[in-house]
Amino acid sequence: MHELGIVFYIIRDAKQAALENGVEHIDTVVMNIGEVSTVVPEYLCDCWRWAADKEPMLKGCELKINPIPAVSWCDACKSEYATVPHGKKCPNCGSGATWLLRGNEVEIKEIEIKE
Amino acid sequence: MEKVKVIEIKKSVFAENDKDADALRSELKGRGVYLLNLMSSPGSGKTTTLIKTINLIKDKIRVAVMEADIDSDVDAIKIKEATGIQSIQLHTGGMCHLDAEMTRQGLDNVALEGIDLVILENVGNLVCPAEFDTGAVRNAMILSVPEGHDKPLKYPLMFSVCDLVLVNKTDVLPYFDFDMDKCREYVAMRNPEARVIPICAKTGEGVGQFADWLLAEVNNWKNK
Structure with a gap:
């Protein structure tokens, strides 16, 4: 369950970006999640809901996942x-x-x- | 229709931690302190391995241990009683890993004066600790025989970030279908540079090789 730890990082960075841009409330955070990143999108979204709602700036904010397929290169x-x-x-x-x-x-x- | 403002960020969530980790590493370099991040799954024998190893090197270099667990302080107490060295317990507050900031906070509680080597015993887990750079000089992990030789296939990231893989509990090899050659092959698939040392913390077999590796690493870090 490292998704919760990752959620705390997302919250920190999203809040930082909001402050820098003079924004008071964020409505959606869009994540790029790689296929072999070891992050399970469903768990990430569950953890997000729990943690984000505790932050006034992120209350009700939706987390959208943009999946990135894994591609390797052969030398x-x-x-x-x-x-x-x-x-x-x-x-x-x-x-x-x-x-x-x-x-x-x-x-x-x-x-x-x-x- | 409601207008939506989009602010592009395109930043890895690990970027800040990587920066903190690099800062911590260079700070430790300045103080001549070598930090080893030791990872494994629960029950692989980290604490027993550490006790055996520390008793082999504690007369040559000064060692301290930071034990990270979600809760309890049994490991820190065990290490202190068995080796006499400075050993502190970190609680991760439910988190499954340590990041660079938590490692720094832990180090603030270690009397670092004169210490050559700090071993961070990370939370027992093969997934999360691999993702977060702690600021350590090297990553090592313990894989124990009962876990099976195919672990490098199942936890690719862990094995790709480790410089050293200790294969512990070799005394039970006759009772398990553990193939050491296959294990080496799979580790090499993830990280061709990784060194593999089979050990048995209980009997002490191979622990000397780990101790020598540590002494050479610390020496190298201080003099380079």
């Missing part, structure tokens, strides 16, 4: 492939010289404020 055959079904091993040439291009994101994409 040997210079190709991209879907990480989840194949892991570290390139399905095109069998090489293990691969690394994650995207899919590890746990980031705040944007915040939305109703005017």
